[in-house]
Amino acid sequence: MSEVSRFGHVELEDMPVDIRERLEPIVEKSGFVPNVFRALARRPRELRAFLDYHDALMDSDDGLSRAERELIVVATSGANHCTYCVVAHGAILRIRARDPEIADKVASNPYAVTLSPRERAIVDLALLIARESETLTEEDLDTARAAGLTDEEIWDVGSITALFGLSNRIAHLTALAPNPEFYLLGRQPR
Amino acid sequence: MSEVSRFGHVELEDMPVDIRERLEPIVEKSGFVPNVFRALARRPRELRAFLDYHDALMDSDDGLSRAERELIVVATSGANHCTYCVVAHGAILRIRARDPEIADKVASNPYAVTLSPRERAIVDLALLIARESETLTEEDLDTARAAGLTDEEIWDVGSITALFGLSNRIAHLTALAPNPEFYLLGRQPR
Amino acid sequence: MSEVSRFGHVELEDMPVDIRERLEPIVEKSGFVPNVFRALARRPRELRAFLDYHDALMDSDDGLSRAERELIVVATSGANHCTYCVVAHGAILRIRARDPEIADKVASNPYAVTLSPRERAIVDLALLIARESETLTEEDLDTARAAGLTDEEIWDVGSITALFGLSNRIAHLTALAPNPEFYLLGRQPR
Amino acid sequence: MSEVSRFGHVELEDMPVDIRERLEPIVEKSGFVPNVFRALARRPRELRAFLDYHDALMDSDDGLSRAERELIVVATSGANHCTYCVVAHGAILRIRARDPEIADKVASNPYAVTLSPRERAIVDLALLIARESETLTEEDLDTARAAGLTDEEIWDVGSITALFGLSNRIAHLTALAPNPEFYLLGRQPR
Amino acid sequence: MSEVSRFGHVELEDMPVDIRERLEPIVEKSGFVPNVFRALARRPRELRAFLDYHDALMDSDDGLSRAERELIVVATSGANHCTYCVVAHGAILRIRARDPEIADKVASNPYAVTLSPRERAIVDLALLIARESETLTEEDLDTARAAGLTDEEIWDVGSITALFGLSNRIAHLTALAPNPEFYLLGRQPR
Amino acid sequence: MSEVSRFGHVELEDMPVDIRERLEPIVEKSGFVPNVFRALARRPRELRAFLDYHDALMDSDDGLSRAERELIVVATSGANHCTYCVVAHGAILRIRARDPEIADKVASNPYAVTLSPRERAIVDLALLIARESETLTEEDLDTARAAGLTDEEIWDVGSITALFGLSNRIAHLTALAPNPEFYLLGRQPR
DSSP: OOSSOTTOOOOGGGSOHHHHHHHHHHHHHHSSOOHHHHHHTTSHHHHHHHHHHHHHHHSOOSSSOHHHHHHHHHHHHHHTTOHHHHHHHHHHHHHHHTOSSHHHHHHHOTTTOOOOHHHHHHHHHHHHHHHHGGGOOHHHHHHHHHTTOOHHHHHHHHHHHHHHHHHHHHHHHHTOOOOGGGGTTTOSOO | OOSSOTTOOOOGGGSOHHHHHHHHHHHHHHSSOOHHHHHHTTSHHHHHHHHHHHHHHHSOOSSSOHHHHHHHHHHHHHHTTOHHHHHHHHHHHHHHHTOSSHHHHHHHOTTTOOOOHHHHHHHHHHHHHHHHGGGOOHHHHHHHHHTTOOHHHHHHHHHHHHHHHHHHHHHHHHTOOOOGGGGTTTOSOO | OOSSOTTOOOOGGGSOHHHHHHHHHHHHHHSSOOHHHHHHTTSHHHHHHHHHHHHHHHSOOSSSOHHHHHHHHHHHHHHTTOHHHHHHHHHHHHHHHTOSSHHHHHHHOTTTOOOOHHHHHHHHHHHHHHHHGGGOOHHHHHHHHHTTOOHHHHHHHHHHHHHHHHHHHHHHHHTOOOOGGGGTTTOSOO | OOSSOTTOOOOGGGSOHHHHHHHHHHHHHHSSOOHHHHHHTTSHHHHHHHHHHHHHHHSOOSSSOHHHHHHHHHHHHHHTTOHHHHHHHHHHHHHHHTOSSHHHHHHHOTTTOOOOHHHHHHHHHHHHHHHHGGGOOHHHHHHHHHTTOOHHHHHHHHHHHHHHHHHHHHHHHHTOOOOGGGGTTTOSOO | OOSSOTTOOOOGGGSOHHHHHHHHHHHHHHSSOOHHHHHHTTSHHHHHHHHHHHHHHHSOOSSSOHHHHHHHHHHHHHHTTOHHHHHHHHHHHHHHHTOSSHHHHHHHOTTTOOOOHHHHHHHHHHHHHHHHGGGOOHHHHHHHHHTTOOHHHHHHHHHHHHHHHHHHHHHHHHTOOOOGGGGTTTOSOO | OOSSOTTOOOOGGGSOHHHHHHHHHHHHHHSSOOHHHHHHTTSHHHHHHHHHHHHHHHSOOSSSOHHHHHHHHHHHHHHTTOHHHHHHHHHHHHHHHTOSSHHHHHHHOTTTOOOOHHHHHHHHHHHHHHHHGGGOOHHHHHHHHHTTOOHHHHHHHHHHHHHHHHHHHHHHHHTOOOOGGGGTTTOSOO
């Protein structure tokens, strides 16, 4: 087993050029290649689709803020017990929310962590979709709307939850290990 | 609420041209536009990513057969209680497996439906990943390997399960309705 | 294993005469002997009691309509993952409700299928009794009453759910296979 | 609410004569009319069917002993949290097994109570059918067979579990109260 | 295996003198040494801490009555399926509440047993903390407050539930057997 | 609500002198008063009992190592979704195990984290006792014994799990907040 994934991985220099070019800004910014990309690069078509889906949902401040989007990811990944996503997106959430404690609180107990009413509505909807989406009804959406979420924001909550439900499952399938750097990122106030 | 999705939908002629061209062969073959595309077309970037991921995993007979891939989709969607995917992919499974009964059996009870040992290993792994992926260990993969699955096939089982877990959640979020045509497809021996 | 039940079965001509006479109108109407009777006929006393209980609860339009009674059966059997009952009573529900789609919708997701308020109250009560009856309180009954159900109708909902909970368990025990005819019945508008 | 059932009840002298004659030996032996009969007598057809089913499964020492049959009832009712059946059949189990402690042990924790291997196989099968019958496979039956159960005994275990699953649900529906006499029966060694 | 615990036990005369002196009034009053003390006496430091915690929470009528405290213990132990605690504290509850039926009702079905509104609020809070404490929010406490519980009483409900959750787990770990005397205590009106 | 607990808290200087003296070495070593003590100090008798139980189980290297004892606490607290215990004991585990990643891995997914066979046996037993102790049988203990655990070590695993199950519930009840210092402790290699 490689230290990245139980199915092995691909180093940045061995990835197809379009993927390499796409990942380089991320690598430059963070200083390392997140393991999810090295593990998924064994299947370039799937990695491209994953990146496209990810960017369509996560690279935006339109409606949900970037911090709110990461909040959904950490709550979903905590409820799904996904170590990679909790550690990696926990780091991003700490940075985006400028709060060194929020990620550990949300990941360990998304059900009762103290949040603003808007954040609580976002997390409640995400948890419902992550763990028992078959029971979701119009009333559940009305609860979210009553907390101020628009239908486009509700779509975003649901789709981000669904995408990271996919991501959590692939991380479990591949025994994906977080890069050591993620554990410390965003923990010290700057 | 439109009859397609609670968030409305886009007709084929109003979709971006690249998506329209991509869907046309499907529409031609089946005689209708599957509602999942009309509902997701509200968000073209997400629809493109979904189609790319779908095609990378489903349009292949390399390793898993196409019938086995649809078997995973129907078992996952049955366990996740997703009406759209059960009805739509149930139709495709009936056709691919040339069996008018298999989809209803798998969808209603994926846990105990009688299958070949290889199919049972595929479905057991899919159900584990669909419903409690956090508990998956190397021993679970060894069980799949003992039934003859290669690591590439195991990856496919896991990724198809994860992708349709996403799909099931979006269908629940949007209250996606199956096209009436799906209910009857593949039910009569030809 | 016979193709009917893992414990074998009895053909109509070998059943006790009272049972044979009782089943003949059903066989005449449907054109075949439903497998549940062939499987249970190994134990005539139990089959007679089952038929009596069934007829007392299902052969009536007093209070709950016949379509509503079958709705309860399909919702319960879907929640209990019973292939035989989903397929056989799904056929009857399609016919009684004159709706070719209702059974697949209810069986795959009884929790969120769109129904009238009265039907939703019926199905919610049935699901509660089917899956966690120990938590049922007077408030749950008041919810049903608020949707217009009388106490006699509530008794019917509960007893039908309980009887088909029995039926679902015996179908699982015997690996009861649906007759091929059920899969198509009621699917085409007449 | 009557003290017997939330839907009222019928006294012995007001029951149809055939039911009264049938219950009289029970009443004579125990000295009181078990409340389940008074509550169900509101619906004589259902009560007759219930009595027939009950007698077909419980009044026999052929294969399973009477104590084993009551063991199934108490384990099922404990797992289903049914107060009436735990208290009433707990009394019968104490008497049949000549053991003043067995019923409280089985009802409070059917999962880990110390039993003989044959009894453990019976209770394990009953619990599987009571709580998650959809997962039952041939391997589960082989486990029961390996503990010495015949197929007829397996059928009995499954059918008794299913019948008392029905009974538990109706007791919850009707808020059925145990007769005070049951609490003490069989508790003192004679 | 001793008849008290799977890890053996210590008789009263072999216990450290401070523990012996502490237990003597209990033994004198009840006429026997409750097995929990004999089993835990293998680890005197743990037994002393357990007794201290127990007495701090249970030996008081300040706020919650002694009967209410035992009600919490029996409801928690019933939900946790702990035979020792159901039988032993069931006896104490019968005595404290002067009700020969209450313990069997609460233990078999704490979810729906008929109670006063104050008792129901106590039991609901206990069940929430016993089985899914991670979801507890301020709203749940407000529900308890609305039924008249003070914050000190809420603390008591939570701490008693938590302490007997510990006790239930140790009883399961040690396969702790109830003393025969407990089964009958408090069953006959005096 | 104080920032420590929803029921307020007591500062070190206001605690009874015996408790203050007992906590001082901890405070000196860590540089702050862990919030659990400030919250529980509202009830000195309960705090003393908790400290006694804690010390009896945690302050020892006899049998289980101190790192193994903290491993049990973090696995249990992760499975129970307890933020305070995950953050506070996660810090202690990082220090005791000299591993900056272990706590986040165990807390987020105790079910599948990679561990040595002995550690896996310890964690599996702890999870079983934390979440479904009613099903524990002698076979489960034999599995632990086969991994080399003695009966005294098994007792320790079970009792530590039970004690922190209590602790987790009280943390949820009081909405106990981790001290900010815990989040960073042990994260940097020294």
